[in-house]
Amino acid sequence: MKFTLSSTALSSRLSTLSRVINSKNSLPILECFLFEVENNQLTITASDSENVMKSILPLDTCDGDGNFCVSNRTILDSVKELPEQPLTFEIDLTNFTIKVVYQNGVYNFTxxxxxxxxxxxxxxxxxTEIVIDSSVLNNNITRTLFATAQDELRPVMNGIYFDLTPDSLAIVASDGHKLVRNKNFSIKNDTPASFNLPKKPAMLLKGVLGKDGGDVTIKFDDKNAEIIYSEGILSCRLLAGRYPNYNSVIPQNNPNKMTIDRRSLIGALRRVLPFASESSQLIRFHVETGKLELSSEDIDFATSAKENLTCEYSGQPMSIGFKGPSLTEILNNLESDEVVVELADPSRAGVIVPVTQPENEDVLMLIMPMLLND
Incomplete structure (x- = not known):
């Protein structure tokens, strides 16, 4: 069997697929890529037994069909150093030898x-099947990944939850301290259905989904999901268990609303955070009409910081505490120039929404407060 294809096309697909392969594998064959040649196409597959990723490449020339596996390190290291050029693979499927001919040389391996x-x-x-724009899915995964938990006792919290209802598709993540909920009103289903995507396949998708659009088809049942995108297919095992009722933790009546420039708030948080207690990382918010005061202190080291920002605020003057790094993460994962922070009282979660929402979407983020010692 013999075929020819572009070196850079092969290298780029292999480097994407290599992210599936674990450093330690239960089966030695999982250290390999599976190459399948059929109908002038090369399908390359990588697996860690729970996640399987396939990528399809057109071949320049092809003589014969066949399948074989090749060590991921051997093929990856050999092609990534080559400049753009045609590579000719000659495979003896009887003796399982591979010869790769390039412009100035040749590789031989088994x-x-x-x-x-x-x-x-x-x-x-x-x-159940849903179709979603690749750039929308990419943005939603990017926006929610940071809020997933790393909880061995409650693995159900470690994924991104897709909740399909007659009204919308909600894409949710929470670690118990912060929560992200994206609602997409252009995707809905008469019969409610849901699945919980683990973090690894979510990160793999983030790496392959195009920002330029194109449809992604997601098919899922109780245990597995199959995600078909422009360059290939990702199949994965889903997280089992019942996801908590995320809507019940979002406070509905928040009479105190602050509108503030997102980048100004991030900058102020970064400036006062180094002076906060290292163990709690507590930032104190005191908000009143037209003004937000951020403050932090570390009594053990006698350090403190205070900064005032202008804002629009309607509601009662209030002091509330938040964990600085968590709040910074939330603000960094919103795109709007301005955000609205909705507050009920110092003991209830703060709701943060962008002033400018993405088209056909409703993005909401939530952060639990920290106790203030007055």
Whole structure:
């Protein structure tokens, strides 16, 4: 069997797929890429047994079909150093030898049998299907990933929860201290359905989804999801367990509203945070008409900081405490120039929404308060 393809196209696909492969694998074959040649196309697959990613490349020339596996380090290291040029693969499927011919040289290495590579679990016939724009999905994943937990006792909190209802598709993440909820009103389903995407496949998707649009099809059942995008397919096992009722923790009546420039607030937080207690990282907000005062102190080291910002505020004067790094993360993951911080009282969560919402979407972020010692 013999085929030719572009070195840079191959290198870029392999480097994307290599993120699936674990440093330690339960099966030795999982250290390999599966190459499948058929109908003038090369399908490359990488797997860690729970996540399977496939990428399809057109071939310049092709003589014969066949399957084989090749060590990810061997092929990755050999092609990433090559400038753009045609690579010709010659594979002897009897002796499992591979010869790669390039402009000024040749590589020789061995292949392994494709039969040993684990196959993916097919999605059941009663799977739910949604279609979403790739740039929208990319933005939603980017906006929610930071809020996922790393909780061994409650693994259900470690993923991104997709909640499909007759009104919208909500994409949610929470670690118990902060929460992100994106609602997309252009995607809905008469029959409610949901799935919990683990962090690793979410990060893999973030790396491959185009910012220039194009449809992504997500098919999911109780245990698995299959995500089809322009350059390939990602199949993954979903997180099991019931996701908490995220809507119940979002306070509904927040009479105190502050509108403030997002970048100014991030800058002020960064300036006062170094003076906060290292253990609590507490930033105190005192807000009243037209003014926000941020303050921090560390009694043990006799350090403190205070900064005033202008803002629009309607409501009662209030003091409330937030964890500085968590609030900075939330603000960094919003795109609007201005944000509205909605407050009920110092013991209830603060709701942060962008003044300018993405088209057909409703983005909301939430942060739990910290106790203030007056």
């Amino acid at each position: 292949a392994q049998k494709a039969e040993e590579f684990p196959r993916i679990q097919p999605i059941t016939e009663n799977a």
